[in-house]
Amino acid sequence: MCNINLLILTLISILSTNVFVVKSEDPYLFYTWNVNYATLSPLGVPQQVIQINGKFPGPTINCTSNNNIVVNVFNHLYEPLLFTWNGIQQRKNSWQDGTLGTNCPIQPGTNFTYHFQVKDQIGSYFYYPTTALHRAAGGYGPLTVHSRDLIPVPFDRPEDDYTVLVGDWYSKGHSNLKKLLDGGRSLGRPDGIIINGKSGKSDGKDQPMFTMIPGKVYRYRICNVGMKNSINTRIQGHSMKLVEVEGSHTVQNVYDSLDVHLGQCYSVLVTADQTPKDYIFVASTRFTKTPLTATATIRYVGGKGPASATLPEAPVGWAWSLNQFRSFRWNLTASAARPNPQGSYHYGKINITRTIKFVNSAGSVDGKLRYAVNGVSHIDPETPVKLAEYFGVATKVFKYSLISDEPPSGAGDKITMAPNVITAIFRNFVEIIFENHEKSVQSWHLDGYSFFPVAIEPGRWTPDKRTKYNLIDAVSRHTVHVYPKSWAAVMTTLDNAGMWNLRSMLLERNYLGQQLYISVLSPENSLRDEYNMPDDNLLCGLVKNMANPKPYSI
Template identity: 45%
Template sequence: MASFSPFRWPRIAVFSVLLVALLAGVDCIDIFHEWIVTADTSAIYPNTSLDQWDVGIHHDNDVVHVNVFNNMDEPLLFTWNGIQQRLNSWQDGVSGTNCPIEPGKNWTYVFQTKDQIGSFTYFPSLNFHKAAGGVGPIRVNNRNVILVPFPKPEAEFDLLIGDWISDDYRHIRQVLQEEWVSHVYPGVILMNGKGPYGSQYSTSYESFTVTKGKTYRFRISNVGTVFSFNFRIQKHQMVLVETEGSYTDQIVLDSLDVHVGQSYSVLVTANQDEADYYMVATPKLFSIDNHDSLVAKGILRYENSVLPVQGPVPDGPDPFDIDFSINQAKSIRWNMSAGAARPNPQGTFNVTNVTLSQTFILHGSREVINGVPSYVVNNVSYLTPSTPLKLADYYRNGSGVYQLDAFPVQSPNDIASYGVSVVTGVHKG
């Protein structure tokens, strides 16, 4: 079974209608969903909530239809982060693929969660809209015929954690184009759109209730725009089991680094005394001294607990310890013996003896182009063309929209510039 779970987040509001159609004799269902998207451009605080969005998906072969009505005054697109658009990426929801949904218009996304399981997210992909919310979790679960490499948990919880800039996203977008601006730092880190436990500015905080002796699955995603974070639960260890559609070798962790856009599943066993315990996320590569709002705090509450949280929040690794992050990332390995979306193990398709046919060397940095701070790859900052690249390729072979192989693939250009990055790929089927 799988589902797009509802998530509450400020500023961008969605009103939805859901219809589900079963396909007779077929191991999948068609899901029809309607979103009406609006935006509030007034000053919104972290404890303001988003109307719920929910799209139901039952398993990894479901076909999803999401009809998006754009009632904002700006073009809009949604991207389904990590969902493979198998053999066809026309529904990916980014500027290089899809035409924007213009104000007052609608567009229906149709895609299949084919041969995928795991934890993913969705978010608006244009015009810095992600900083205004509109994000949510995606669950794609296994079909009944596929074994899962761990016992079924008592329950599953979506935990979307992200930094939040309290200023209006349009103003932030404008400020970031000024040459004198190097960064705009968020003022708070939220858990499922809720402020830190104990903060005078939080009218609500995130909490999950568990039963002693039971094991729970937490699907943790970083839906922010700036900070990576380290997540931990007071007096509890986590067993990492999955990341973005792949089962992992199961490793026991005291804390977990989650970078922007990443999603992980961990198992947590309620094996402590019946009380309340901190769930904490703190930013990486940033000093939290005098920035208590950047310590996201929620509560893991045991059923029948009468004891509030005790003591300080649990310590994590040094936020500037790069080796910790690198070594933890290296320790996360594919489970080569477990089946994921298919009965055969994930490691069935052996690629260890593949002969390399192409090598791309990509160097990321930050430059100023025409007075505007820009992120670049090989000194090229992506320029969104008026015609999406896939449409230009399909109908005009790119003529007038991009020049094939103009993008440097071995080393940076001498001078930073805007450009459309399309290179020739050698496909070996």
């Protein structure tokens, strides 16, 4: 009898051990999106706006680090559609990037399912449509990635968590704006600013957009989802403690206002420590001759009295903004998801293997306005460059590296229109210089990666400028701005195989060619480095009827 009991106990022990060692996938979150047009009035004028499930802005993707996200998109528009997940790194998976260089668009009346993982990420992000000029019609929404319960964050859990999507807006409608650009003209000055799809008047009649309980602390996730302008944000009578920038916890400096440039996201903590009544959240354009302003009401629970009619003023000049950028520091003591590889923690000690300098420019091609990078204005071929590369027909679709690492003298005097794809060696540590010779602020975003913006300075870049770099605690992020007649330097390890979009976040510049793709190929053709093309991937152009290539294996 004892032997039988011992055998049973042994079997239970073996079974129990097997249960614990079986590898299970991280949790899945499923979303179904119905994308359609609606008539709304963000600036008080009826116009066509893109809604998702009847919402503008669209629904929040609210997830936790390492979650698998599945989004089934039904396109009810009359035009092809794609979404990109701004700042989500898509490890080994540029198949889900949602740009016209990586994906065939979702045709009207059809659907497509995105599947990606927010691998080792936390923070504040947003999604938006990349096709045509759809971002000018909306279609954007927040994407929030929380830390797992076992990973502490460097501040107490706030009473509530608010998303604030701010941006400039045109009342002409995206179709009319597209006609302007296709006709060779510029979009001109936006008509106003909106906050979460609305433009408050701060006249005491606005319904509160946010509420706060006296004495409590709140997290505001502020993203600039606009098209042309940097935005300054501030809260009447309150200071803001910065705690996170695009997925990185920061040293917790306190600010009266924050400049948020195109494509950027910031998290701040706000304490409800003022007299209980209404207060105004203010967003206004920066570096414009006549600022555009929008407001939202913050109401204290139980408070009495309207907000003051006197709004806090924005700072003046970009020197103030530059000094604010210099004050941002990565919190190196915080426990959180970190960018790969591990060596990135000590980026200042990694030898640079390649320096690439990009110069933005504007010009005319056949009498029409175009924008370029190092003299090449990108056009999207019918066959996405990622698919052309994967199916082995790249030479029929585009030429690699039309631009060199150093722009030619007088870059921008002549503009060539072509697919702009450069190659990169897998796991190289690169230094990218963005040099802005123009009079407006530029903003650049790199898909698939976070990078370290080690310096932004006036003038032209030269190798001796490296003495000005922050090589210790630059904030790891995915979007960097460049002031007029200035340069910015970023560093990153190209360890994420795939085809990745580097783009201007200024909508008309992006649409008219100021972007390129970086092809990062693993020499191993292994699933350890890059996923195979999904079985349900949309095919178009030259590869539409081609047999799938031999899949990668481990």
